[in-house]
Amino acid sequence: MPVGVTGIIAIFVRRWQVEVIFSEVRAHLGVETLRKWSDKAISRATSALRGLYSLIILRTGDLLGQGAAPYAAEWRRKSNFTFTDAFAAVRRRIWGGYSSDTLLHDRETPKIPPDRLVRMADALCFAA
Incomplete structure (x- = not known):
């Protein structure tokens, strides 16, 4: 069955989305090559990582339902x-419950200004 130019582009775009997902899963959840692992270890690790992936996606769905928008630069x-x-x-929502009072118990230590703490937490969500 011949495929036109638009069909080829559509197939490429669908494949690209899947490739990006797998690339991000490898980068953020540690799914790498499992050649040297035993079969039992592979099945445990893969199942646990897929479960973690599912929990993150479910929690993101909840956040979207609450009106959360993806982080983006002002220009994009x-x-x-x-x-x-x-x-x-998801990290940001979990970390959102912490305040400078929680992080600094010593009253003689100057507190981190709340706006700076929010900016640091936002940056660390992507770095951790």
Whole structure:
């Protein structure tokens, strides 16, 4: 069955989306080559990582339902989450409960200004 130019582009775009997802899963969840592992270890690790991936995606769905938008630079607005964005959004929501009072127990130590703490947490969500 011959495929036209638009069909080839559509196939490429679909494949690209899948490749990006797998690339991000490898980068953020540690799914790498498992050649030297035993069969039992592979099945345990792969199942656990797939479960973690599923939990992140489910939690991201909850965040989207609450109106969360993917993080983007001012000059580039995003309408969809990548896995990196999803992972960072879930981290940010988890870390959002911490304040400078939680982080600094010594009253003689100057507190981190709340706006700076928020910016640091936003940056660390993508770096961790």
